[in-house]
Amino acid sequence: MSRITDYGFLFQTTFGTSKTNLVNNIQLSQMNSSSVQKQLKAAGIDTNSKKYKAALSEMMKNGNGAMFTNVQAIKNLMSQYDKNGDWIDPNTGLTGLAVTDENRNSYKHII
16 A cells, blocks of 8 residues: 655755745644544545544554644545455455455354
8 A cells, every 4th residue: 555755844854945835734733623623624624434433543553643633634544444444455446355453353264
């Protein structure tokens, strides 16, 4: 699964060309704050859905809570999961074939 990370703010601060512009950026460690939850709900993201929880779990695992994200990145990552929170294989479009912690209890054995 590919991950897109914007490092533009690091180049700006390194060369001193401008201050860090974190407009609409959300720090992963602040995802449960009420202001962030309101922002996500205003953008049409259901924060109680399994799809959102699976995407957030993936982001936390990859970013260790220290990374920044935005609403569009969350929506993009949510599109890679179905309504049950299972990852959708981009090659086949099938779900539930990857055995991860999220869907370990619901996978089926093929005999």
